[in-house]
Amino acid sequence: MVTNITNFGRSGLSDWLVQRVSAVVLALYALFMVGYLLLHPGLDYATWNGLFAQTWMRIFSLLAFVSLAAHAWIGLWIVITDYIKPTGIRFVVQIAIILAIFIFLVWGVQVLWGA
Numbered sequence: 610m611v612t613n614i615t616n617f618g619r620s621g622l623s624d625w626l627v628q629r630v631s632a633v634v635l636a637l638y639a640l641f642m643v644g645y646l647l648l649h650p651g652l653d654y655a656t657w658n659g660l661f662a663q664t665w666m667r668i669f670s671l672l673a674f675v676s677l678a679a680h681a682w683i684g685l686w687i688v689i690t691d692y693i694k695p696t697g698i699r700f701v702v703q704i705a706i707i708l709a710i711f712i713f714l715v716w717g718v719q720v721l722w723g724a
Contacts, residue, residue, distance in 0.1 A: 631676035638673040674717040
């Protein structure tokens with residue numbers, strides 16, 4: 610039996626499912642944003658601020674951020690494990706990506722929910 614210690618207990622099926630669900634969330638968010646921008650051609654700061662002041666939009670945006678982070682991590686993890694064979698280098702690259710994704714999420718939460 611082959612044991613892969615870099616995937617932290619995830620199965621291929623769960624990775625596949627997370628990729629598909631996160632892609633659907635990101636597609637819905639992108640379609641909503643494009644639709645909103647098309648329906649508001651004279652968009653100003655007050656209208657944009659009003660959209661993001663609503664709790665449902667903040668939650669939808671946060672869901673999109675988390676989906677983007679999960680989608681990016683799984684995709685990059687697959688590419689890294691396929692193309693970077695030395696364990697030490699692969700570990701350092703994975704830690705750097707995890708750190709970057711974490712910073713992205715913290716920054717996104719701060720932008721959405723901060724003052």
